Amino acid sequence: MLVQRLGAPSDFDPLLERVRDARVVMIGEATHGSYDYYRIREQLTRRLIAECGFSFVGVEGDWPDCDRVHRSVTGASGGAVEPQAALERFERWPTWMWANAEVARFCRWLRAWNMERPEPARVGFHGLDVYSLWESMQAIFDYLGEEDPASLEAAQDAYRCFEPYGKRIEEYGDAARFVSARCEQEVVRLLTRTREQAAVDGPGAFSAWQNAEVVAGAERYYRAMVAGGPGSWNVRDTHMADTLDRLLDHYGPGARGVVWAHNTHVGDARATDMAADGMLNIGQLARERHGADEVVLIGLGSWRGTVIAAPRWGAPAEAMLVPPARAGSVEQRLHELMPERAVLVFGGPDQPGWVTDILDHRAIGVVYDPSFESWGNYVPTRLGQRYDAFIWCDETTALHPLPALTAAGEMETYPAGV
Structure with missing residues (x-):
């Protein structure tokens, strides 16, 4: 296992070496409402596009909403000149997942990158989800x-x-x-x-x-x-995996995709208790369809901080306190062992027990109640099997939602709101 202190974009170099030949790179998040995850994901994705030639970004969002963003960032006919204008049109709750300042900054960069290239070489932005x-x-x-x-x-x-x-x-x-x-x-x-x-x-x-x-x-x-049960979850993640495959085919031979989604979708379900419940996810399906060498799964996590979430389904978003992770969890061990920010690349014979053993791993959805920390919000996980790499932030802060239209969205299935 390799550990790299993270302080600048160049510190992603060991991770870039790991993903350089992959066809699919999935970058997760432990919450949908943390600035630091979005910022790190942006920095890493920019390098994947600029240095490794990735073809598109597929996100845990709706196809029609994201298609407006795609038209903006690729300069397509009728697309908004300013990508933020497309993001502000997101309506399905929770809008803040994509209508936020952090995604707007990435999309402005992506449009500038694309405008310097011929149309066939421009990098797309697409929604993978099933709700619209x-x-x-x-x-x-x-x-x-x-x-x-x-x-x-x-x-x-x-x-x-x-x-x-x-x-x-x-x-x-x-x-x-x-x-x-x-x-x-x-x-x-x-x-x-x-x-x-x-x-x-x-x-x-x-x-x-x-x-x-x-x-x-x-x-x-x-x-x-x-x-009830895992059926609707599996329909949703299978749809996202199928959409990813259609995009790879659509972009042509040699196409490569980056996926942004919650850890519960990205991290291989077979390394968690989700498998015992009959659940699969897009990370597992990508490994099965394309081979483990062609897919790199990257998780993110933190020990404490603040987050944008809602106290109940459809309620207004608010900044909430994320308390220190509970004893015995992955996050508690990383808090004790790691620098404030670090990149961990798994593999090799020297994996410590907290990488190979089953430990609780925190997952916060769009609906969050910090008082549940004593018994909920955690997924038993073998970290080194669930992900190929992990990015650690000891403390995170809430992201910055854009003004947006809001409408109650479809209820998402277990794990709640992810």
Whole structure:
């Protein structure tokens, strides 16, 4: 195992050496609301793009919202000149995950980088998640109305099937227990038509195809959610892994992707108690599909600090205190052993016990109650199997949300709000 004190971007050099030949690099976060994680992720991703030639960034966000950001950072027709304007249009709660000053700074850098390059060489920014059913449906209507009016009927059939549930789309899952209420046939028909059109058209068709995949994934997600258990979580992470693979194919031979998501999605589920509960995640799926040598999983964590989160689902975000990690946890051991900031690259015969043994590892979602620290907010983990590398920040501070429209989003499944 290699340990490098982290104080400047050049201190990522040992990690860059580890990821230099990887096709996929996933960079996690222990919370969605810590400035330090976003800043470190930005610094590392800039180097992956500039020095290693990565092709796109895929994030734990909705495809339509992120597509507006993508159009801005790549200078596409109709895209905002200022990426922050696209980020401020994010509506689904919690908006602060992507509509924040830290992401805006990275996107401004990315646009400047891209504007110095020909269009085929520009680096994209894409959403991997499954929640944007209505927004994706509208995007499909907009596309088909201009490019393939003959396929509008398939889109209208799918829309009419979901329409009775309105914004309470989770109620579709309840209704879908009865076969007559299911929208599977309509969604499959829509997906088939947009996939066929994407085969002959350009980037706009690919985006429409992905929106159709979101609609199909959302239909499966809400049906699985009613059954409880790991089903809806697995539908969601499988959808994100499938989207990542479509992007790699779309960007062509030699394409390489960076993924930004919570540790619970990035770190291999097989090295945690998630596996015993029947759960998988995008980090595990990427290793299985592409091979461990082609995928590098990087976790982040801290001992204490402040974080942006909400006390309950849909509530306004607020800065909260993150207390010192509990005794016996990964974070407590790193607090005792590591400098204030460090990069750990796992591997070799000299792995200490806290890397190979099962220890509690903190995970904070968009909903957080610090009083749960005594019994919740931790995932039993073999750190060196869950990640290829880990970035340590002893103390973190809350990120800086942008002013944004807010609307209650779909409830996310266990681990809560990640």
